[in-house]
Amino acid sequence: MKINFFLIVLIFFAVLAISLFLGPTPINPLALDGTTREILINIRAPRIAVAVLMGMALGASGAVLQGILRNPLADPYILGISSGASLAAAIGIIGGVTIFGTFSIPVFAFAGAVLTGGIVGVMGWKRGGLWPERLLLAGVGLSFLFSALLMLIMSVSRDEGIRRAMLWIFGDLSMSDWERVPYGVLFVFGGVAISLWRAKALNALILGDEFAHSLGFAPQTERVLLFISVGLMTAASVSLGGMIGFIGLLIPHIARFFIGSDNRLLVPASALGGGALLCAADLIARSALPPMELPAGIITAIIGSPYFLYLLRRKNVLSV
Amino acid sequence: MEYHRLSFPLVGNPSPDLAKKDAGQAGMTPGQHGTRSMNERLPSRKIFGLLFLLFTFYFSLFTVSYAAEPPKRIISLAPNMTEILFALGLGDRIVGVTSFCDYPEEAKKKPKVGGMSNPSLEAVVTLKPDIVVMTTDGNPKEFEARLRSMGIRTYVFTSRRLSELPRGVRELGAALGVKAKADEFADHFEASLGKFRIKHARAARNARKVLFIVWPEPLIVAGPGTVIDDALRIIGVENIASGAKAEYPKYSIEEVIRKSPDIIFIGKGKGMESASEGLFKMLRKVPAVREKMVFYVSDDLYRLGPRTLRGIEEISALTDGKP
Structure with a gap:
């Protein structure tokens, strides 16, 4: 398992390097001129950084969420956080909000995500604690509500902002610049750090609250902490570049095939796997049909799903 | 008009009134048909008239879309069609x-029947149109079929490119009974295009590279097959996005930097300047941005219609006399 983890780290860095130098036109790092240096440092590098941060956030939060909800179908989007973020972003885009300059839409999305996370938390709270089923159902309910509101706004909006909002919501990494990266690093690494710190408690929570309690963990406190970390990571990810499917749901399962279910390894492996997959998918999205770009979210699902199904048949694993 | 032609061989001599009318429409003088001699044979005239009416009725069942009367109640299902109809004096x-x-101003006061891709069938039917004018550029085909199946006459405008517009307007004008006005419009359009071509013929030889941005974030530009692409070609500049594979592609920022356009046009609009701030920061090394050759232009080029010429004039003036 340790060797597999080491391999994932290696693959992660290999993908990073490859996506930096390949693209619509490959760049030779040893022969840079003004244009290629500009492209490499100010266009590609921040884009890769954002892709990696988003992928890491989605992978790690997926793993944590499947643990705290004890549900293999949980993903960061099931809690409605992404729908809330999308709704807020769409309102921002269609309403032409510019109060925070180029940060307006990400700030809107982040606020929408955090607010939704808060509502889900309140709805899932009963008798002094968060309950997995309540969280899940509250998330699904809110998610339907927000998606419907989003569709409502889009169908009554006459503005051409609809298409823009759609493009934004379905994942756009092309506008990534260095300015957003520090915020991303703060929230994503913060979330991953909390999850890693509480990974042992997460292992115990999966086995049931009584069991966790007997091992000396306070189940409700742990769940709240982990829930906050998931909320932060998902909010950061959506506000960095919209919604990217597949990673949050399936990367943790793929990682489990190689690493096993110990969250001390699973969370970082899911983070690295998610980062690598989104980075690779974005590489394909921007290089497949130059000078056009495809949405990266489509590519993650197209390359990820068959691989997941293959593993599902090949590996002898029955559940989370 | 169609059924007149169809029914003549069957009925033999048509009634003089109709013959007169038909001849008039064909641009002939009524006398050519020998009106007087037929007036004297009243009974046969009546029979022929009756037969003719029957045939007219029979054929009109199948050729609903060719009613002789110019339509009085028109519904337009596309903004550019609305503009063209107003320009033809059919407002x-x-x-x-x-x-x-939303253009011209009077159009805003007309009853609304929904969006372009999702017009309301009920609203259309309620307004009892004589004809519904649609385009292949944004209206669903199924909607047109649905209207026709309900016996509502439709006219589908198929021109999508600059060079196709004059012919399209001529045909439309003929169908709506404003042929003269439509021909005038088309002649003027063709002549203006010709003037632009001549004016910019020299520029085309060492064409400057241009990018026309439709939306900055994510970057959507005008690609091949669009009116904007046609307009850029006419004013003798090279659209760097004309090699893309979609009409309005999401364009790679890397490729913009690599292709280094000399001029960038970007659509004006609410909040456009602040929305494009981030993009132009990323493109700061591109000649157009460095040399302040970024121009916010009106939406005249977005619709293929009477305003298109003004749109070409606008970008033509901006590229004029500059190095």
């Missing part, structure tokens, strides 16, 4: 438009 006859039809 008074328009009884319904889409919620996107």
